Amino acid sequence: MIHRLLLASGAAASLAALLALAPIGLAQTVPSQTQANGGVSVVGQGIVLAQPDTARITLGVDVTAQSLAQAQSDAAQRMDAVVAKLKADGIPEANIRTVSYNVTPQYDQSNNQSQNPPVLRGYQVQNMVEVKTTNVGGLGALLDDAIAAGATRVYGINFEASDMEAIKAQARDQAMANAQAKAQQLAKDAGISLGRPIAVEESDTGGVTPLQRAPAPALAAAPATTTPIQPGQLQVSTTIRVVWSIQ
Numbered sequence: 001m002i003h004r005l006l007l008a009s010g011a012a013a014s015l016a017a018l019l020a021l022a023p024i025g026l027a028q029t030v031p032s033q034t035q036a037n038g039g040v041s042v043v044g045q046g047i048v049l050a051q052p053d054t055a056r057i058t059l060g061v062d063v064t065a066q067s068l069a070q071a072q073s074d075a076a077q078r079m080d081a082v083v084a085k086l087k088a089d090g091i092p093e094a095n096i097r098t099v100s101y102n103v104t105p106q107y108d109q110s111n112n113q114s115q116n117p118p119v120l121r122g123y124q125v126q127n128m129v130e131v132k133t134t135n136v137g138g139l140g141a142l143l144d145d146a147i148a149a150g151a152t153r154v155y156g157i158n159f160e161a162s163d164m165e166a167i168k169a170q171a172r173d174q175a176m177a178n179a180q181a182k183a184q185q186l187a188k189d190a191g192i193s194l195g196r197p198i199a200v201e202e203s204d205t206g207g208v209t210p211l212q213r214a215p216a217p218a219l220a221a222a223p224a225t226t227t228p229i230q231p232g233q234l235q236v237s238t239t240i241r242v243v244w245s246i247q
Helices: 002-028 068-088 136-149 164-190
Strands: 039-050 054-065 096-108 119-133 153-160 194-210 234-246
Touching (some): 039 164, 039 194, 054 136, 068 096, 068 119, 068 136, 119 153, 136 153, 164 194, 164 234
Antiparallel strands (some): 039 234, 054 119, 096 119
């Protein structure tokens, strides 16, 4: 009996030893992760200033009448006159595009709406067009002519450059040169030599930013002098992240 207990005790001790060694053996079979190759990561920025040569303006008419038919007729007549004047000023028909046409009932609201419901007093018709012109210098006179012809609404002026792709390419060239200069400086300071770029990523977060915005002219009769419009400049920017290998 004592002999059996000793055998059992020895077997238990052997089993405990095997269990203690098992995690170590399993841990040794897990392969270690390969470390990524080192490199020099920098961010370069390119900024190009451009002179706008195209402008887009949104303008139109806003008419209120007692009957919907009358409001539509008046709005159509005024818009026809505005479009005719735009064409006479050299705007091609292809550069005049309707962007909205709205009909809104107009009600007289009473203080006690529960007893006196709103009373329909007429209709408002609004017709808006977007106009594209390449005569940026004559934009003020164009607006004056449109208002004199019957336009009662002017929303915003957006300036563009016709060669945007070429301008963006210049910004990328500047960003890449800026990134390379930074990487070379860092490599020199660290006492290492740059290899070839192994990763390039563009982040076009800057886009196009007008440095000056022209305020929309006041809604009034045609002024005696031309409305001044300042196009300013466009700032086209881009950002590039480049990783260089180390030799």
